[in-house]
Amino acid sequence: MIRTVSTQAYPDQKPGTSGLRKKVRVFQQPHYAENFIQSVFDAIEGKTGATLVIGGDGRFLNREVIQVAIRMAAANGFGRVVVGRGGILSTPAASNMIRIREALGGLVLSASHNPGGPDEDFGIKYNIANGGPAPEKVTEAIYARTRDIAEYRTVDAPDIDLDAPGEVQVAGMAVEVVDPVADYADLMERLFDFAAIAQAVDGGFRMAFDAMSAVTGPYAHEILERRLGFPAGTVRNGTPLPDFGGHHPDPNLVHAAELYELMMGPDAPDFGAASDGDGDRNLVIGRGRFVTPSDSLAMLAANAHLAPGYASGLKGIARSMPTSAAADRVAAELGIPAYETPTGWKFFGNLLDAGMATICGEESAGTGSDHVREKDGLWAVLLWLNILAATGKSVDQIAREHWARFGRNYYARHDYEGVETERADALMAALRASLPSLPGRSFGPLTVEAADEFAYEDPTDGSVSRNQGSRVLFRGGSRVVFRLSGTGTSGATLRVYLERYEPAGGDLDRDTPDMLRDITAAAEEIAGIERHTGRTAPDVVT
Numbered sequence: 001m002i003r004t005v006s007t008q009a010y011p012d013q014k015p016g017t018s019g020l021r022k023k024v025r026v027f028q029q030p031h032y033a034e035n036f037i038q039s040v041f042d043a044i045e046g047k048t049g050a051t052l053v054i055g056g057d058g059r060f061l062n063r064e065v066i067q068v069a070i071r072m073a074a075a076n077g078f079g080r081v082v083v084g085r086g087g088i089l090s091t092p093a094a095s096n097m098i099r100i101r102e103a104l105g106g107l108v109l110s111a112s113h114n115p116g117g118p119d120e121d122f123g124i125k126y127n128i129a130n131g132g133p134a135p136e137k138v139t140e141a142i143y144a145r146t147r148d149i150a151e152y153r154t155v156d157a158p159d160i161d162l163d164a165p166g167e168v169q170v171a172g173m174a175v176e177v178v179d180p181v182a183d184y185a186d187l188m189e190r191l192f193d194f195a196a197i198a199q200a201v202d203g204g205f206r207m208a209f210d211a212m213s214a215v216t217g218p219y220a221h222e223i224l225e226r227r228l229g230f231p232a233g234t235v236r237n238g239t240p241l242p243d244f245g246g247h248h249p250d251p252n253l254v255h256a257a258e259l260y261e262l263m264m265g266p267d268a269p270d271f272g273a274a275s276d277g278d279g280d281r282n283l284v285i286g287r288g289r290f291v292t293p294s295d296s297l298a299m300l301a302a303n304a305h306l307a308p309g310y311a312s313g314l315k316g317i318a319r320s321m322p323t324s325a326a327a328d329r330v331a332a333e334l335g336i337p338a339y340e341t342p343t344g345w346k347f348f349g350n351l352l353d354a355g356m357a358t359i360c361g362e363e364s365a366g367t368g369s370d371h372v373r374e375k376d377g378l379w380a381v382l383l384w385l386n387i388l389a390a391t392g393k394s395v396d397q398i399a400r401e402h403w404a405r406f407g408r409n410y411y412a413r414h415d416y417e418g419v420e421t422e423r424a425d426a427l428m429a430a431l432r433a434s435l436p437s438l439p440g441r442s443f444g445p446l447t448v449e450a451a452d453e454f455a456y457e458d459p460t461d462g463s464v465s466r467n468q469g470s471r472v473l474f475r476g477g478s479r480v481v482f483r484l485s486g487t488g489t490s491g492a493t494l495r496v497y498l499e500r501y502e503p504a505g506g507d508l509d510r511d512t513p514d515m516l517r518d519i520t521a522a523a524e525e526i527a528g529i530e531r532h533t534g535r536t537a538p539d540v541v542t
Helices: 032-043 062-075 091-100 136-148 182-191 194-202 216-227 257-263 293-306 326-334 346-353 377-391 395-406 421-437 517-527 529-533
Strands: 002-006 020-023 051-056 080-088 105-109 121-127 151-155 166-170 173-178 207-210 271-275 282-286 289-291 317-320 338-341 359-362 366-369 408-419 446-453 470-474 479-484 492-502
Touching: 032 062, 032 121, 032 136, 032 151, 051 062, 051 091, 062 080, 062 105, 062 121, 062 151, 062 166, 062 173, 080 091, 091 105, 091 121, 091 182, 091 377, 121 136, 182 216, 182 377, 194 377, 207 216, 207 257, 216 377, 257 271, 257 282, 271 377, 282 293, 282 377, 282 395, 289 293, 289 395, 293 317, 293 326, 293 359, 293 366, 293 377, 293 395, 293 408, 317 326, 317 346, 326 338, 326 395, 326 408, 338 346, 346 359, 366 377, 377 395, 408 421, 408 529, 421 446, 421 470, 421 479, 421 492, 421 517, 421 529, 446 517, 470 517, 479 517, 492 517, 492 529, 517 529
Parallel strands: 051 080, 051 105, 080 173, 207 271, 317 338, 317 359
Antiparallel strands: 002 151, 020 121, 105 121, 166 173, 271 282, 282 289, 359 366, 408 492, 446 470, 470 479, 479 492
């Protein structure tokens, strides 16, 4: 029996770049999760009899909200819910599940790379029928509904056993608990040359994969250790935990420092990698060689033809605006389009659906292709493994040869976390006001060629997204970008992206901080970061 529950709207349920993310305590407020889920259901059409996929990264509150969502789906007319066993579905696996089940969409319960636990973060994201994050017109409709919602619908039914595969009924709606790994692993086996990788493993190729006590553990155990033959122990921190073992599941050099130290040490394996909380990001480190996400995108695109799934070539490459232009140089040589979009994977969806791009990437460690409509951490790791197996080269060799061919974009991101929102907003407002006066001005040895606020017109539907970050471009191909992140749950994160292009034949193997010193100084002078925020140094450098 459907039960209608009266509620009051919350004013803070505006989805960010990847859904609604808040502290667990916020989601535990009366009706908070229910309000948002009902608002999602109210904003979408075609629910009657449709299939809905539900899964998450296993973080604290995951199981409880899944039970709530199942009952609400039944009350809102869905015909079937497909849920990962244990409530587990990595974000790329959820995207794949939506696509192969021809679902109306899916609820992905995750706060991605943010910490988990009773005092940490939780999130809910809605993905549409193509498997990708809801576009802005959908998230805007969801937000509009959250502001005036007065009731939600549910049914009175006991919790289902999320750990028991099979099908049960909830108020006349079928609920199917499925293996969260098998379909995704099968897809990876179709895309990549598992036989060649397994042969390299038999020949002594070694790797270390840090699942960060997050969702990719089960996927990595199945694919890396069982299907490819890497020895047990290759996958570290491979059991998903509600608090990620107290770790911050963000695959960068700060939070994956132990892996970095291993890969820079005397007994380093050939390849090191990590993934994040929900499995859509990646970290790639060769023996003695860290590869930035921007460079990884470019190198993967340049070598993708070595994998069976991409042997016919790429249709195009897309990158987020703050991501370095390294991939653009690959696209130019391949004679294919390069697209520059705002931050947020949803902006790649139209390009992928239209067959205009094959590989996409973001500087925040997200890389993926047209196999799903999300970034995909393990996909990137497997493509690297395929390239290494096919060439017999090391990561360091791949990187050096790439730079010798295309030049190198020295690149870093400086994050100032937990900045008071008012201060961050004031900094960005002053910066935007100064942009028209910057061209022609010099900051040390750098001269500004152009400065603007990035806006994007989608080439598939003509929609325009404005105010996507402030860009200052210097003569010679260097630049600095400023934007506020939409992935945090408290305060604001100011992100400053620093990039210097060094052409082929130039100085290609220097320390990145040295090569970016002039740009770092110019960024401070242009934006007045210390003056506005009181911060003298970033919290995280990646």
